[in-house]
Amino acid sequence: MTMQLDSSGKLRHLITLEGLDKPLLERLIDRAEGYLTTPGDCPPNGSPFAGRSVANLFFEPSTRTRSSFELAAKRLGLHVLNLDVRTSSRTKGESILDTIYTLEAMACDVFVLRDSEPGLPDFIMRNVEPWVSVLSAGEADRNHPTQGLLDMLTMRRHKRDFSQLSVSIVGDILHSRVAHSAAHALKTLGVGQLRLIAPESLMPGTGEFLGAERHTRLETGIAGADVIMTLRIQKERMNSASIPDSESYFQQYGLTPERLALAKPDAIVMHPGPMNRGTEIASEVADGPQSVIREQVTNGVATRMAVMMTVLETLHGN
Numbered sequence: 328m329t330m331q332l333d334s335s336g337k338l339r340h341l342i343t344l345e346g347l348d349k350p351l352l353e354r355l356i357d358r359a360e361g362y363l364t365t366p367g368d369c370p371p372n373g374s375p376f377a378g379r380s381v382a383n384l385f386f387e388p389s390t391r392t393r394s395s396f397e398l399a400a401k402r403l404g405l406h407v408l409n410l411d412v413r414t415s416s417r418t419k420g421e422s423i424l425d426t427i428y429t430l431e432a433m434a435c436d437v438f439v440l441r442d443s444e445p446g447l448p449d450f451i452m453r454n455v456e457p458w459v460s461v462l463s464a465g466e467a468d469r470n471h472p473t474q475g476l477l478d479m480l481t482m483r484r485h486k487r488d489f490s491q492l493s494v495s496i497v498g499d500i501l502h503s504r505v506a507h508s509a510a511h512a513l514k515t516l517g518v519g520q521l522r523l524i525a526p527e528s529l530m531p532g533t534g535e536f537l538g539a540e541r542h543t544r545l546e547t548g549i550a551g552a553d554v555i556m557t558l559r560i561q562k563e564r565m566n567s568a569s570i571p572d573s574e575s576y577f578q579q580y581g582l583t584p585e586r587l588a589l590a591k592p593d594a595i596v597m598h599p600g601p602m603n604r605g606t607e608i609a610s611e612v613a614d615g616p617q618s619v620i621r622e623q624v625t626n627g628v629a630t631r632m633a634v635m636m637t638v639l640e641t642l643h644g645n
């Protein structure tokens with residue numbers, strides 16, 4: 328996805344982690360780590376880009392991503408516009424591109440975009456002004472690049488060397504943009520082993536998961552794992568007949584304390600959220616000592632600060 332980079336190879340848009348090289352991913356993760364503050368301390372307030380504007384356009388629901396993009400922007404001193412899609416003129420038939428052009432005319436510099444339609448971030452990226460950046464906040468079942476980066480930051484802070492890691496992704500991998508972005512990043516960062524655990528109906532094809540081990544039994548898939556990433560069943564991307572029953576799914580694929588004991592004793596448990604407790608994860612695990620789920624949320628704000636600073640530097644210099 329070379330269009331994400333400008334002519335000198337600097338990141339200008341971020342719509343997928345696929346194709347971004349290891350040094351760039353590492354720079355983004357390093358930069359995000361630099362924005363982490365001690366809990367209780369006052370986070371950063373301002374940047375050389377104070378006064379520039381970010382528009383959040385979320386055409387699918389979100390708690391973490393939308394809030395963290397907003398907080399990240401505000402901590403950099405940026406203005407934030409949260410377009411309320413339900414009351415916007417899109418309900419009167421205005422196209423997404425006309426919506427973008429309208430906000431560009433109000434001098435929005437960065438568009439943060441979430442939509443269920445595949446290909447939309449790429450389409451917008453190809454049609455914006457040269458001084459504008461497009462950041463994907465989740466594209467259908469394909470990409471969630473800032474989630475992928477925050478997940479890598481979280482893993483690296485606990486485990487350091489990706490080449491020594493065995494990472495197990497459990498659940499509805501087929502429909503998960505989180506899993507797709509994690510797979511892109513893990514491959515580039517040289518993960519030792521990637522295992523996919525899912526029922527056949529939720530197992531993806533090869534593509535970005537080429538080389539991953541595949542398991543239909545949770546117990547074998549998490550044995551000896553360093554990192555377990557659990558995923559929500561993406562009911563919104565399935566027809567109702569194919570949605571698994573929550574209770575029987577939990578019996579086979581729910582991450583319980585007993586099953587977690589099969590992983591390495593210092594394994595970390597991740598979940599991008601939102602969680603369905605009692606479906607893919609037991610509360611004792613979600614709230615237990617091996618869970619880093621809330622750290623992921625914290626790391627999300629720092630990651631989005633790093634990404635926004637990076638693209639603003641590309642567009643407007645230091």
Ligand code: CP
Nearest residue numbers: 389390391392599600
């Ligand atoms: N992880 C994630 O994308 O969460 P939200 O849907 O709440 O943004």
